Amino acid sequence: xxxxxxxxxxxxxxxxLAHTRDGEKIEGIFVxxxxxxxxxxxxxxxxxxxxxxxAWAGMESIRFGDPDxxxxxxSGEVEGEVLIATFRIRTPWGRRTLKKGDLTAxxxxxxxxxxxxxxxxxxxxxTFGPMKLEQKGESVKGRYGYSNDRTLEGRVxxxxxxxxxxxxxxxGEGTFEMQDDNLSFLGEYLHEGAxxxxxxxGYQAGHREAVVRPGDISTGISESRLRYHxxxxxxxxxKKKYPAILILHGSNMDSFSYIETIESEWSDLARDYILIGxxxxxxxxxxxxxFPRSNYTYVSWVGKRSTWTGTREHESPPFIADTVKExxxxxxxxxxxxxxxxxxxxxxxTLFMHYPELFAGAFPIASGLIFQAEPSVFEDVEIRxxxxxxxxxxxxxxxxxVVGFGSSEWAHHAFEEGGFPxxxxxxxxxxxxxxxxxPVPKAIRWLGSMASDDAERxxxxxxxxxxxxxxxxxxxxxxxxxxxxxGRAVRSRLSKLRKAIExxxxxxxxxxxxxxxxxxxGEWMDDFLAFRGDFAFADASSKCMQIYSRLKEKxxxxxxxxxxxxxxEKDEETRRALWKEVLEKYFATKxxxxxxxxxx
Numbered sequence: 001x002x003x004x005x006x007x008x009x010x011x012x013x014x015x016x017l018a019h020t021r022d023g024e025k026i027e028g029i030f031v032x033x034x035x036x037x038x039x040x041x042x043x044x045x046x047x048x049x050x051x052x053x054x055a056w057a058g059m060e061s062i063r064f065g066d067p068d069x070x071x072x073x074x075s076g077e078v079e080g081e082v083l084i085a086t087f088r089i090r091t092p093w094g095r096r097t098l099k100k101g102d103l104t105a106x107x108x109x110x111x112x113x114x115x116x117x118x119x120x121x122x123x124x125x126x127t128f129g130p131m132k133l134e135q136k137g138e139s140v141k142g143r144y145g146y147s148n149d150r151t152l153e154g155r156v157x158x159x160x161x162x163x164x165x166x167x168x169x170x171x172g173e174g175t176f177e178m179q180d181d182n183l184s185f186l187g188e189y190l191h192e193g194a195x196x197x198x199x200x201x202g203y204q205a206g207h208r209e210a211v212v213r214p215g216d217i218s219t220g221i222s223e224s225r226l227r228y229h230x231x232x233x234x235x236x237x238x239k240k241k242y243p244a245i246l247i248l249h250g251s252n253m254d255s256f257s258y259i260e261t262i263e264s265e266w267s268d269l270a271r272d273y274i275l276i277g278x279x280x281x282x283x284x285x286x287x288x289x290x291f292p293r294s295n296y297t298y299v300s301w302v303g304k305r306s307t308w309t310g311t312r313e314h315e316s317p318p319f320i321a322d323t324v325k326e327x328x329x330x331x332x333x334x335x336x337x338x339x340x341x342x343x344x345x346x347x348x349x350t351l352f353m354h355y356p357e358l359f360a361g362a363f364p365i366a367s368g369l370i371f372q373a374e375p376s377v378f379e380d381v382e383i384r385x386x387x388x389x390x391x392x393x394x395x396x397x398x399x400x401x402v403v404g405f406g407s408s409e410w411a412h413h414a415f416e417e418g419g420f421p422x423x424x425x426x427x428x429x430x431x432x433x434x435x436x437x438x439p440v441p442k443a444i445r446w447l448g449s450m451a452s453d454d455a456e457r458x459x460x461x462x463x464x465x466x467x468x469x470x471x472x473x474x475x476x477x478x479x480x481x482x483x484x485x486x487g488r489a490v491r492s493r494l495s496k497l498r499k500a501i502e503x504x505x506x507x508x509x510x511x512x513x514x515x516x517x518x519x520x521x522g523e524w525m526d527d528f529l530a531f532r533g534d535f536a537f538a539d540a541s542s543k544c545m546q547i548y549s550r551l552k553e554k555x556x557x558x559x560x561x562x563x564x565x566x567x568x569e570k571d572e573e574t575r576r577a578l579w580k581e582v583l584e585k586y587f588a589t590k591x592x593x594x595x596x597x598x599x600x
Contacts (some may be wrong), residue, residue: 029091040055212238242272243448247262282295335361392423400433416533461477465477505541522587
């Protein structure tokens with residue numbers, strides 16, 4: 001589930017202090033752009049026909065004026081015109097985009113300079129839950145854990161905190177090292193009796209609302225102690241609502257970088273949508289000041305709405321759901337589409353299925369469906385209705401070397417089996433695992449069309465889909481448009497389209513009905529699955545679907561039992577015999593296409 005995202009701001013980040021003409025001092029990280037994978041350099045026009053390239057390495061300062069003056073450790077001072085229009089500086093609370101004309105000077109600072117003794121006072125979100133520390137001089141003490149029943153105390157030595165801890169499972173000791181931003185720490189601990197150390201990190205988690213600036217990315221901390229990032233479009237008007245995209249990062253990444261990728265690669269999405277990213281609550285050992293990285297937790301969480309019992313409340317799904325509710329109250333967010341890449345994609349399914357009321361649609365990317373989010377584990381009528389009222393776009397390249405495409409094949413089939421009308425698989429043959437190489441914009445535009453509340457727009461999309469032979473889309477959008485009480489002209493268009501769809505679906509449906517009713521085997525299953533993919537929700541398919549539904553109810557339990565036995569069976573021939581029995585006797589189940597593939 002590793003995220004192979006290409007960071008568009010390549011190169012080593014520089015620790016800078018920017019001085020603005022308004023007297024503001026902005027400290028942060030500036031990442032120069034690279035060209036052709038060479039060391040980053042700055043271009044300075046020193047004469048009308050002469051441009052001087054100066055490496056950022058060794059740069060000390062730039063004084064902006066007429067002329068600009070660049071001071072370099074090895075080249076001395078160079079006067080001329082700095083050919084950079086804007087400087088994007090990442091600060092602890094977001095990104096500031098500064099035009100050259102806004103600046104009087106830019107100092108490049110030595111990030112290795114000692115920043116003074118660390119202060120560990122405050123509320124932190126850590127690997128082992130929230131932690132509240134008090135510091136008096138060099139002495140630190142506090143409590144941590146979701147039940148607040150664990151203690152920690154120690155002494156500060158420069159940037160380090162050497163500590164001992166006490167927990168119900170035993171005691172131990174370790175060291176935290178404060179990062180240069182003074183907002184996060186990384187460290188290790190050794191439990192008594194253990195032979196190896198474990199990782200323990202954390203970040204400042206006091207509530208802080210992000211202050212939005214059009215075109216920039218602002219960072220805040222939610223009341224659920226999650227770090228979030230938000231970018232509002234240029235020309236932003238806080239009095240009107242905007243559709244929004246919530247993007248969840250891959251493992252050992254942060255959603256800030258994903259927002260930057262969307263902004264840089266797919267500028268039309270950044271123009272039309274509020275972009276939001278929420279980071280995982282567990283800071284990664286790979287974090288740096290330039291790129292604070294995180295991970296989500298969700299594999300032990302089953303929620304309260306499925307048939308599973310027993311759950312860990314303190315994992316990412318409820319934290320993110322509460323953060324989304326907070327952001328929807330704070331910012332003018334309209335329809336919200338949730339998506340995530342790799343690790344974030346697995347979490348996307350969980351959020352979409354357990355909190356369908358929060359989202360207008362979902363787009364899991366290069367990931368898979370965990371059992372806690374399977375459609376079959378939800379029985380509540382209202383939850384099931386809400387799940388099926390929203391579109392789902394599954395994105396996965398067939399050549400993905402990190403998360404196999406079979407994960408999304410299974411997910412897509414599970415949602416077809418579960419009766420999700422607005423469902424589409426975006427599966428380019430060659431795109432790998434990288435986020436920016438996948439058809440994310442196409443999927444989001446599809447979600448926007450399917451989630452529309454405008455009957456005329458839905459009618460047009462249905463007509464377009466029919467012409468493009470995307471019959472499932474045509475049927476689903478037609479059904480939704482019809483439910484919105486359209487005007488006479490739109491009703492006429494929908495009626496004409498419905499007749500065309502039924503005329504196309506009726507002949508194969510009639511043939512299937514006869515085969516399904518007369519056959520004792522499942523030789524019709526492949527044709528049925530292909531037909532269902534297109535016309536499951538057309539009126540002509542109702543009898544086929546009823547026959548299949550009755551068979552599925554009979555076949556489900558014995559098929560599940562045979563699959564369970566096959567997973568425990570070590571003998572290959574016996575395992576194949578169990579699969580063959582599923583294929584021959586209990587074919588009308590979700591296992592059919594996969595058992596067939598396994599036997600091949």
